[in-house]
Amino acid sequence: MTAPLPGPPVLVLGAGPVGQTAALLLARWGLPVVVLDARPGRDPIGSKAICQQRDVLDVWDSVGVGAEVARRGVTWTTARTFHRDHEVFSFTFADRGRSPFPPFVNISQCETEALLDERIAASPLVDVRWGHRVTALEQDGDGVTVTCETTDGEVRVTGTHAVACPGPRSDALRSMLGLSFPGESFEDHFLICDVRTDLPGWESERRFYFDPGWNPGRQVLIHPCPDSTFRIDWQVPPDFDLAAEESSGGLDRRIRQVVGDRPYEIVWKSVYRFHSRLVDRMRVGRVLVAGDAAHLVSPFGARGLNSGVLDAENAAWKIAFVRHGWAPEELLESYHAERHAAAQENVDVTTATMRFLVPRTEEEARHRLDVLERAATDLAARGQVDSGRLAEPFWYVDSPLTTPDPGRPFPGRPPRGDVPVPAPGVLVPDCPVTVAGRPDVVRLRQLAREGVTVLVGDDAPVPELPASDGLPVSVHRMTDLDGTGLLHEALGARPGEAWVLRPDAHVAAVLTRAADVAPAVARLLARPQEDPRAPHRSQARGGSLHEGLATV
Template identity: 35%
Template sequence: MVRASTDKSGGYALPVFPFKRPPELDGRHRRYRVVVIGAGLAGLTAAVDLAQHGIDVVVLDEDNTVGVRGASSRGICYAQRSLEIFARLGIAQRVLAKGVTWSVTKVLSGEKVLYEYDLARTHTSLQPPFVNLQQFYIEWFLADRFEELNTGEIRWSSRVTGVAAHDDHTVLDVTTPEGDYRLEADWVLDAEGAGSFVRETLGLQVSGERTPDRWCITDVRVSAPLPHERWTWVDAPFNEGRGVWQHLMADDVWRLDFQMDEHCDPAEVSRTEVAEARVRKMLGDVPFELVWVGPYFYRTQLLDSFRHRRILFLGDAAHVKSPFGARGGNSGIQDADNLVWKLALILRGEAGEALLATYDEERRAAAQTNIRVTQRSGRFMRPANEAEHVFRRAVLSLAGEHVFARGLLNTGRLCTPHDYRGMSAFGAPGEGVGASVPNVELNVRGETCSLMTLAARSHGRLMLFVDDACPDLEALRAALVALPVDVYVLGGDIAADEPARTHLCVPHAGAALIRPDSHLAAIVACADVTQVRAAVACALGQPTLEPERLA
């Protein structure tokens, strides 16, 4: 990655990306296939994914660096599902090498541990349950990966200042340091964030609410060793009985989130002297270095539809929720994972535009769930009325001794993959259909690889795993040859050990259809050609399969 310099922003050294003069400023115009607005988590994940599909993409970002100036720490917890996506995109090893892996979470009241759980106990994926890493590093790795793929370009210092949406394309006005220009795109992915200019300019309807809860992030480098665990105080005695989170990130920096009084002055609580006093009260005589401080509040926000003509919304441009349980950035990453393979098939003429209806259906449902879950966590951490205070006091008093009460401790239900069970792309119900399949190790034709490796090689095609006891494999292969489906035979292409069969959900003499985003699309008890074709049609958003009409 070519960088002119680094910028010390809020205590972190961020890369500075040079502005490159676009051809439109010299009068050379063309219509692009895909333009992504916003080089944040969701936008860069989508851009890298598109580039891996060989789709030329232009990314527009109004800044010239990653992260947000003065708020560089931001999101820090990346869940197993996001790490699996990063594995498919080729940056997982960099994330793991730089970040801090953890699996133990504890909830405390005062000095007492009320609940402790190790997420590794039920873990099956090749990726760990969670990795903590400052958000700007993830964006930095994605930007580097995009350049490695050499398909498309990121246009830094390029702000969208106008938008016109048409049925078959979108026109964008772009302002740069060297002048303004107009750009046309077949498809636009809006990942600008919560204050999306495109969404606001088009007057699209959103619903939501602000909350009175106030927090202050304090990033510190601590000299003494602290446990590599997620600790949450519901009522920390060193924070006037309010909540506190404690996480270790990269560079030996601890992320401490302090819940503030709802009437606090954000400028006052984030002053260096005030922040240092708050940390000293928590850590005692332990030496520390203040790295960055930033106040925040949160709100909920949900776009009525994630598609407007040829514009698709993802990440905070589509939905905003509180940060409890790491459901913000991870959700945007999963939006991109859900969307891009569908758009890639459409651009290649292997699926019709009807497939995009499943993006809106599935990811809007995921956003609704995340908003509901985080709202409940917010009400537990800051009760809204006396009845909620009574409930919380009862839970805290009982949780230390009674298992049932520990399940009621709600300091943030940790991010998990959304289960699309019962939605339109998943056809007949079956055990696990709609759920995410963990990234398991597979032996494919003598090579040790993983489900995410196969997903990357599929380039957006569905993956059908068939038991070698299927009565007519050749007829099945022939029936799928013109469709975007890769067929793998357990006992042939893939070693049919019991763990592989169980994780891939393949029944004896049957088949399992898995989407490129690793969600189980269908289980066919007997790998009948008609049933398999029907499952493929459903996964592609088609009532029936007519390959010659998909384009």
């Protein structure tokens, strides 16, 4: 954790998982935080978002809860897809490195929130204030001031910046920020029940059924959860009435069509109508909008909360670097550039899924049926079956912070269940590394999240980076970190390369000249870049840079 920075706090508007994550990450960078939430306290009812992706667990691990979330949750590695009662295909998830986390963990959002709350309670830098409903927001060149309605009357709270993540029902806040929230709402509804029962063999896989005999013409999704509980989602007609379904015995029949003649208990139930919406801007001055307040997508693919946590990480390190004076205020604009593009990707992917799940025309319905029937024997047809492309980190290939490398072009969206080949903009694969002076074996992503990290190949000169006011930059020879060869294998590192990693563990640059490292670091911090034609200090003095590695 970075030493505490004196001064005004950063405001976090919303104490859900995205706000909790933002607060803990900001505190990790040494910033005081005030969290404001309109609710009187934590809502313990309902499982809500249950499916946490590997790289989100990795973010939570940086604040001390990732391993515990993984331990308490149910892990699964296989996604099975059925048409009616016949399995069409299944796939498992790739890992180009050696992550300690499974591809997905299913756990109640309430339990995740409780674990994050424990870490917040242990942090002297985070002040959570329940019962503070934001009624006005003002900002100027010095900070952000929000007016809150409380049981004790109106109060004003001021901070230098704000992360706004109060959830989907944020129309008032979006209006205060002058944001539009275009998109669409899907007509069909979905019945969701968490059912506690015993289903042997289903504990470690996700099952998706197209048009099963027990929900004809629609879909059913089944996820395993802890404590012998299964999340079951039924697509239902727009006029579905849950109360009538219960009173008529229809809900019991639905559940028994899945679980059979065995005892069960309904832990939670609800009916949802899904939306696909995205704000026009995710940065408004000193306010960064995150999570469901910024984007809504259907849950097929688990891209809601997972994407929101990655919003929080992106926002936190950038606000921290600006507050510490390590980067100019212009760095915050890259939050919009990167996370809006990520949200748009999620909208595109989930909208395509909903079009496949809920055809709008007879022609679309015939196409879907044809694809599903052919998929039983046709590999090409299987690629067209869309039961929800599962959550994945976005690739910042086109970010203004990324230095492109013509020798490592981004090939585009990877195949389902796979991850991109390491390249500029991509989240770096994880693996164990050994750092001199540390008794413990750390992971590459843990190392990267300590600041700006430069990895230098055996044959590459060590770059000299300009001195900066406390900027956390470390330079490491890859061989010194990589006693097993896993690092070179995971990266696909080539001789003579230098890799620049961002504080969120994405690759900022892969370079073959030491002279290009300093400009790449300047670029990832949105600093004015040096004239590449000007000689670097290392060149001007004419000495070799192989005499040692420095931590700047």
